Amino acid sequence: MQLIGMLDSPYVRRVAIVLRVAGVAFEHRSISVFRQMPEFSAINPVIKAPTLVTDAGTVLMDSTLILGALKGLVPAARVGPLWPAGGAALEQALRCEALALAACEKSVQQVYETQLRPTEHQHGPWLERVRAQMFTAYDLLEAAWGGRDLTPSEASIDQPAITAAVTWSFTQDLLPGLIDATRCPRLAALAAHAERLPAFQALPMH
Structure with a gap:
């Protein structure tokens, strides 16, 4: 089994960490969708x-x-x-994962707009809208985290926690200073703890 993609993508990294935590054997191949398009296309013509x-x-x-x-x-x-397995726990987990993925998507869109698109072609109103959506997703995720564990072990961490931690680290790294830790102290604490777990250490963003 092979996982294709760079770990600077939060989507690739969250899958890699879940696989490692779950004990599923896989080979990670760091192939860039930008710098190595022909090689990636040979594996997946959609280049995703x-x-x-x-x-x-x-x-x-x-x-x-x-x-x-x-x-x-x-x-x-x-x-x-x-x-x-189901019930209220599953509903809460899915809500947190969905909010984390929304924050992730809006963070990635801002990175593309501000770091890949020439300044003269950036659309201010659209960027403001995306930024507001990211803030809202993070605010709702911070509130939804509530009594959830901020210091899970590698044996107890779940998908929402992995995704939230990976996303928060991505936003902080690629959009520094945009959202302060004091705004989302639970998420900041979760990410700081998660990044010290062996699975996260073994699969760093850079």
Whole structure:
């Protein structure tokens, strides 16, 4: 099984960390969708990261769909912590993961707009809208975190916590100073703790 994509993508990194935490064996291939387009295209003509190539040779893409497909490969002892079985716990987990992914999407859009698009072609009103959406997603995620664990172990961390931590680290690294830790102290604390876990250390953003 191969995971294709750079770890500076929060989508690639969250999949890689979930796979490592879950104990699923995989080979990570750091191929850039920008600098190595022909090589990436040979694996996935859509050139979308993350891409997962299964042992059967099937090419999958989109981080959420990849993780959903891999749920059946995760050892039973690890399914519970990563994927709540149902009921209120599952609803809360899905809400937190969705908010984290929204914050992630809006962070990535700002990076593309401010760091890849020439200044004279950047659209101020659109950028302001995306930024407001990111702030709202982070504010709601901070509130939703409530009583959730801020210092999970590698054995107890779940998908929302991994995604939230990866996303917060990405925003802080690529959009420094845009959102202060004092605005979202729970998320800042979670990310600081998670980045010290072995799985996060083994799969750094840079």
